[in-house]
Amino acid sequence: MTLTVQPHREAVGLKAGRLYIDGQWTAANGTWTHRHPATGEVIGEFAVATRSEVDAAVAAARTAFESGAWSNSRANTRIALLHRYADLLREHAEELRALQALDNSVPLSFGSIYAISVGAAADVFDHHAGWVDKLGGQTLPPYQGGDHLAMTFREPLGVVAAILPWNAPFLLFAQKVAPALAAGCTIVLKPSEYATFTVLRMVELLVEAGLPAGTLNVVTGPGDPVGEALITHPDVDKVSFTGSRAVGKRIVEASAGTLKRVSLELGGKSPALVFADAPNIGLAAAIVVGAVTMGLSGQACVANTRALVHRDVYDEFLGAAQGMASTITYGDPFDPGVLACPLINERQLERVLGYIEKGKEEGRLVTGGERLGGDLAAGNFVGPTIFADVDNSATIAQEEIFGPVLAVVPFSDEEEAVRLANDTEYGLGAGLFTADVQRAFRVSRRLRAGTVGINGFQIEPHLPFGGFKQSGLGREGGDSSIEAYTELKSVFMPLTDEMM
Numbered sequence: 001m002t003l004t005v006q007p008h009r010e011a012v013g014l015k016a017g018r019l020y021i022d023g024q025w026t027a028a029n030g031t032w033t034h035r036h037p038a039t040g041e042v043i044g045e046f047a048v049a050t051r052s053e054v055d056a057a058v059a060a061a062r063t064a065f066e067s068g069a070w071s072n073s074r075a076n077t078r079i080a081l082l083h084r085y086a087d088l089l090r091e092h093a094e095e096l097r098a099l100q101a102l103d104n105s106v107p108l109s110f111g112s113i114y115a116i117s118v119g120a121a122a123d124v125f126d127h128h129a130g131w132v133d134k135l136g137g138q139t140l141p142p143y144q145g146g147d148h149l150a151m152t153f154r155e156p157l158g159v160v161a162a163i164l165p166w167n168a169p170f171l172l173f174a175q176k177v178a179p180a181l182a183a184g185c186t187i188v189l190k191p192s193e194y195a196t197f198t199v200l201r202m203v204e205l206l207v208e209a210g211l212p213a214g215t216l217n218v219v220t221g222p223g224d225p226v227g228e229a230l231i232t233h234p235d236v237d238k239v240s241f242t243g244s245r246a247v248g249k250r251i252v253e254a255s256a257g258t259l260k261r262v263s264l265e266l267g268g269k270s271p272a273l274v275f276a277d278a279p280n281i282g283l284a285a286a287i288v289v290g291a292v293t294m295g296l297s298g299q300a301c302v303a304n305t306r307a308l309v310h311r312d313v314y315d316e317f318l319g320a321a322q323g324m325a326s327t328i329t330y331g332d333p334f335d336p337g338v339l340a341c342p343l344i345n346e347r348q349l350e351r352v353l354g355y356i357e358k359g360k361e362e363g364r365l366v367t368g369g370e371r372l373g374g375d376l377a378a379g380n381f382v383g384p385t386i387f388a389d390v391d392n393s394a395t396i397a398q399e400e401i402f403g404p405v406l407a408v409v410p411f412s413d414e415e416e417a418v419r420l421a422n423d424t425e426y427g428l429g430a431g432l433f434t435a436d437v438q439r440a441f442r443v444s445r446r447l448r449a450g451t452v453g454i455n456g457f458q459i460e461p462h463l464p465f466g467g468f469k470q471s472g473l474g475r476e477g478g479d480s481s482i483e484a485y486t487e488l489k490s491v492f493m494p495l496t497d498e499m500m
């Protein structure tokens with residue numbers, strides 16, 4: 001039977017996507033047609049913002065920022081709004097998951113994974129609500145003696161352009177919007193063209209929560225021209241971006257004109273180090289393969305797509321990894337038995353298949369390696385793919401493939417494992433599996449990665465997340481988010497005329 005998601009589209013009552021500028025929803029020109037990655041069906045249309053609409057959105061954010069309608073309102077009002085929004089997200093979790101399944105085909109079953117769930121996004125808003133009345137500075141003792149005050153203040157940074165990828169719209173919307181609002185900034189948001197309907201609904205709920213007009217504006221459409229118009233806009237103070245390294249580099253280039261502040265959350269080639277003393281090799285293999293296949297089909301920035309495995313447990317790991325791969329199911333994202341999504345578009349499908357061909361020259365294919373056919377032929381499905389005996393310098397061990405492809409690299413001792421783990425241009429995440437507590441901390445300190453998981457991995461609202469090396473600039477989460485959306489100001493004041 002041919003796969004279709006049309007009944008679900010009708011059930012959620014999907015409407016044409018509109019822009020949201022200065023408190024007004026403006027009619028969509030409908031110039032972008034979104035096709036479902038699992039079926040190729042047309043899901044809906046949304047506006048591609050013109051340059052003048054981007055200008056209007058930035059101007060609205062600027063006016064709202066200068067007015068202080070949001071940043072100067074009572075702290076209690078802002079705290080209550082952010083909590084109210086968190087509650088609204090939780091109330092609408094099912095609807096949002098359905099919209100996401102229509103946008104990017106991430107299966108409903110994956111909703112139970114905390115890190116990218118609606119619940120995690122709601123928690124991020126609750127967490128940042130707590131910062132609103134705690135953005136204090138310091139009062140320092142006079143350095144030169146005498147009678148004066150030296151103080152610091154944290155001021156909201158200004159107008160933020162927030163640009164999102166398609167793969168985790170709930171969490172990544174929250175990771176940018178919650179701290180920017182908590183800090184008192186105003187925002188122009190651009191969702192990915194592959195997850196627009198989900199984000200537009202999240203914005204509708206924010207409007208329902210009572211956000212003042214102009215505080216958050218939304219422009220939709222592809223990176224070029226809509227994203228470009230934002231990152232080159234002279235009146236944007238900061239670009240907060242999550243996406244590919246290539247676009248991240250373009251943003252750094254474009255920021256030079258007006259020296260915009262830039263935060264970048266980019267890609268990775270994260271290693272999982274499986275030591276011979278791991279408490280449970282089968283479980284380690286299930287976690288590693290699950291991260292590269294379940295839910296997002298490896299289209300996750302922090303997925304551990306390189307497994308570095310000690311030679312003593314190498315065969316056992318490979319056997320368990322193949323077993324785990326055989327349990328991954330594909331199809332209708334609304335079917336509770338479906339565990340993983342297709343690749344987001346045909347371009348990504350071709351790219352991943354190209355890496356798989358390369359992998360056949362560079363390693364030993366032990367599982368998968370093919371596009372899935374039959375009922376799934378109209379979608380961009382590729383099954384779990386495992387390459388063994390890969391040299392760490394191989395293309396498939398070095399480049400971010402963004403698909404369900406795991407490269408397994410053997411190692412002989414801890415020193416070699418750490419060297420291989422760090423031998424990459426990226427540094428987003430790393431995982432290690434060991435029962436030796438001293439080794440766990442010793443190795444985690446030596447890994448050049450923003451987040452390290454010991455026998456497991458989780459993203460939490462109060463933990464900074466971000467990358468070393470070419471995986472990014474800055475951090476999101478916890479107090480690092482607040483620093484990212486504020487400027488620090490020093491104020492000096494003599495208390496007598498002698499210091500003048």
Ligand code: NAD
Pocket residue numbers: 163164165166167168190191192193221222223224226227228231242243244245247248250265266267268300301302400402428466471472
């Ligand atoms: P992408 O870079 O193709 O697109 C991301 C966003 O940038 C989209 O909204 C896109 O429209 C926009 N864009 C594209 N070109 C632009 C330009 N010239 N100017 C301004 N905006 C532009 O990435 P994607 O395919 O949506 O997401 C996948 C990438 O995101 C992967 O590399 C993944 O590792 C990374 N990612 C990182 C994190 C993290 O937290 N570090 C999280 C999720 C995804």
